[in-house]
Amino acid sequence: LGFTNSLNGEVKPRILLMGLRRSGKSSIQKVVFHKMSPNETLFLESTNKICREDVSNSSFVSFQIWDFPGQIDFFDPSFDYEMIFRGTGALIFVIDSQDDYVEALNRLHLTVTRAYAVNPDINFEVFIHKVDGLSDDQKIDKQRDIHKRANDDQVDAGLERIHLSFYLTSIYDHSIFEAFSKVVQKLIPQLPTLENLLNIFIS
């Protein structure tokens, strides 16, 4: 159910970062978890293999991030995507909003369809990324357009029951932290309990 047991018996939700080449996956990981400054990401090399990383900020916020190389080939027999999706809690798909996103949307659709068939419990999170430089109106238009096209693709395939969540993100402001934090919060099993306790505490 998105949780993997590591050797010491700890349970860590797994988050996948996927999207086309140069969409910004490694930058997101570096800025959010390694305090890299946004300008430094200009010099990041392209990722050629899956990079796994454990994140543990506190005893109960801990998870694993897998950064994928731009294009993964679902038909490559050496790539066991079933095993990967089976142990995944959230799949973040990054779309470069400053680029033509037709191909990204095709890729999103293929990825979601494959992943859902293996594990319908995955949270599908779409980051409409690099929205710095867009006006508020342009952001809204972009989100509306991407949302509509993505949903049309799902409906055409008879898969409208798959829920996708959308976020407007940029590494140049707090939006990427906010979006990531929402993704992580959905995966923390203790959160409802913690909320209940806090509610009791303040009432």
Ligand SMILES: Nc1nc2c(ncn2[C@@H]2O[C@H](COP(=O)(O)OP(=O)(O)OP(=O)(O)O)[C@@H](O)[C@H]2O)c(=O)[nH]1
């Ligand atoms: N303007 C802008 N540029 C960004 C943002 N995020 C990433 N970039 C730039 O996008 C380029 C590609 O970023 P990467 O993080 O290497 O992209 P990637 O998806 O990991 O690429 P691959 O490893 O090739 O799959 C870099 O030059 C980043 O500086 C953003 O929010 N805004």
